Amino acid sequence: MRGLLIKDGYLILKNLSMIYLAAFLMAILPGFRNPSMLLPLLSMLVAVVLGSQVAVTLSWDEKAKWKTMLVSFPLSVFQEVAGKYVLSLILSIISFIAVCLLGGLARRANIIMDQNIILFAGLSFCVCLLYNMIMIPATYLFGSGKSRMVLIIFVGVLPTVAALLLRTLRIDITRISFDRRFLAVMLFSGMIILLTISFFISYMKQKVR
Amino acid sequence: MDYSMEINGVVKSYPGSSFILDNIHMQIPYGKIIGLIGENGAGKTTLIQLILNQISADSGNIKIFGMNHRKMEKDIKSKIGFVMDECCFHTCLSAKEVGKILKYIYLQWNNKDFEVYLSRFEIDQEKRITELSKGMKNKLMLATALAHNPDILILDEITSGLDPVVRDDILNILKDFIATQKKSVFFSTHITSDLDKAADIIAFIHKGKLVFMEEKEKIKNTFRIYSCSNEKTDNIKNSEICAKYYENGQWHFLLKNSKSEIIGKEPTLDEIMLLFIKGGR
Numbered sequence: 001m002r003g004l005l006i007k008d009g010y011l012i013l014k015n016l017s018m019i020y021l022a023a024f025l026m027a028i029l030p031g032f033r034n035p036s037m038l039l040p041l042l043s044m045l046v047a048v049v050l051g052s053q054v055a056v057t058l059s060w061d062e063k064a065k066w067k068t069m070l071v072s073f074p075l076s077v078f079q080e081v082a083g084k085y086v087l088s089l090i091l092s093i094i095s096f097i098a099v100c101l102l103g104g105l106a107r108r109a110n111i112i113m114d115q116n117i118i119l120f121a122g123l124s125f126c127v128c129l130l131y132n133m134i135m136i137p138a139t140y141l142f143g144s145g146k147s148r149m150v151l152i153i154f155v156g157v158l159p160t161v162a163a164l165l166l167r168t169l170r171i172d173i174t175r176i177s178f179d180r181r182f183l184a185v186m187l188f189s190g191m192i193i194l195l196t197i198s199f200f201i202s203y204m205k206q207k208v209r
Numbered sequence: 210m211d212y213s214m215e216i217n218g219v220v221k222s223y224p225g226s227s228f229i230l231d232n233i234h235m236q237i238p239y240g241k242i243i244g245l246i247g248e249n250g251a252g253k254t255t256l257i258q259l260i261l262n263q264i265s266a267d268s269g270n271i272k273i274f275g276m277n278h279r280k281m282e283k284d285i286k287s288k289i290g291f292v293m294d295e296c297c298f299h300t301c302l303s304a305k306e307v308g309k310i311l312k313y314i315y316l317q318w319n320n321k322d323f324e325v326y327l328s329r330f331e332i333d334q335e336k337r338i339t340e341l342s343k344g345m346k347n348k349l350m351l352a353t354a355l356a357h358n359p360d361i362l363i364l365d366e367i368t369s370g371l372d373p374v375v376r377d378d379i380l381n382i383l384k385d386f387i388a389t390q391k392k393s394v395f396f397s398t399h400i401t402s403d404l405d406k407a408a409d410i411i412a413f414i415h416k417g418k419l420v421f422m423e424e425k426e427k428i429k430n431t432f433r434i435y436s437c438s439n440e441k442t443d444n445i446k447n448s449e450i451c452a453k454y455y456e457n458g459q460w461h462f463l464l465k466n467s468k469s470e471i472i473g474k475e476p477t478l479d480e481i482m483l484l485f486i487k488g489g490r
Binding site for chain 1: 261262263282283284285286287289291293295297298299300301302306309310311312313314315316
């Protein structure tokens with residue numbers, strides 16, 4: 001699996017371009033005008049930029065017909081699939097660290113007064129991981145082109161449907177008070193369950209010959 | 210154990226397709242280059258995919274190094290070097306980076322050997338794969354297959370589309386590979402002249418069936434090719450005819466173990482293939 005991670009590492013590094021940096025800066029600029037939005041914007045951007053790298057490696061694998069090579073290696077399907085999830089976890093950890101560092105710098109420079117840097121870093125970690133929990137099985141199932149449609153459904157359609165449902169049922173989510181610890185446990189459990197389902201779908205798809 | 214690979218009664222069919230790889234029996238001895246020939250769609254690549262466990266057989270079994278190829282897949286694959294017609298490494302990588310990746314995939318990977326092969330093949334280690342020619346890419350694939358010291362090399366059409374010099378280089382590498390140690394090469398190709406140069410045993414697959422698998426020299430002694438007009442066909446015994454076809458006012462026969470008094474000529478592998486394919490229509 002280490003070899004596969006090194007391969008993905010090379011692919012990510014070789015395909016990182018200045019466009020990413022430019023897009024990142026363009027998106028972050030409004031945050032400087034409204035400092036209260038800087039940390040939420042930063043955490044989301046870091047999560048999406050880093051999270052999308054797994055999909056980039058999957059798309060490169062598809063283009064190179066890497067699968068043909070992969071099946072001749074002494075690697076199990078489990079190792080092959082786990083490689084992508086481990087990469088996703090590494091990128092999520094990097095996104096956590098990046099938000100902590102950038103948020104810390106912004107606070108030191110008195111750009112923000114926010115005390116919730118760790119909270120937003122955690123959010124960035126979860127979004128990065130969640131992104132790949134959708135994208136990895138979707139790419140294995142439908143190919144890298146069509147998998148974006150699945151992502152649109154998850155990111156665009158599902159939250160809209162949820163919002164409409166809450167409106168129809170006249171539930172005001174802002175009036176509901178959540179216990180932070182309860183929320184954290186729910187979030188963590190939900191992530192574990194989703195991760196297991198995502199991995200299972202990917203593994204079963206790759207196992208079929 | 211005398212054979213590196215044994216294929217016993219393997220059958221593979223695809224739903225919705227009339228193609229069937231039918232009851233293939235093969236034994237691949239050590240120290241030999243086995244050339245697998247057959248027309249497009251004959252089943253050569255399907256057979257290789259079955260060997261590599263990329264697809265499942267409907268029935269039959271394959272033993273590689275005496276082990277079941279499905280149960281001991283990882284152990285077997287660590288001793289197999291596989292090279293195909295296409296370079297499936299990412300084009301943005303360099304040969305050096307490919308070596309660094311494979312070092313962690315194959316336990317027996319030898320980076321020194323890899324570097325030796327790269328310099329022997331005159332491949333620039335720093336150049337990205339996209340900058341390499343087709344011949345260089347194939348040589349890189351071969352270098353990666355050889356650098357983990359496999360016991361069997363499986364090659365799928367690697368010489369197609371290459372110039373004669375590169376093809377000759379590759380054939381020499383294969384000869385060196387089996388000359389020194391207990392190794393085998395299983396080599397599928399369209400270019401039968403390559404097999405004339407390098408192969409010890411020829412296996413011919415036609416329409417999913419294994420027509421023959423014989424020592425190259427024995428094939429030359431076994432088969433005769435004979436062409437004649439319609440009137441002279443009475444001289445030929447039906448039992449000796451393997452394949453025949455009629456073209457341009459002449460009958461062309463492939464005769465096996467012919468004891469007739471007719472003098473045929475020794476066929477090339479190309480002619481044998483042609484007669485079986487045209488004769489089967």
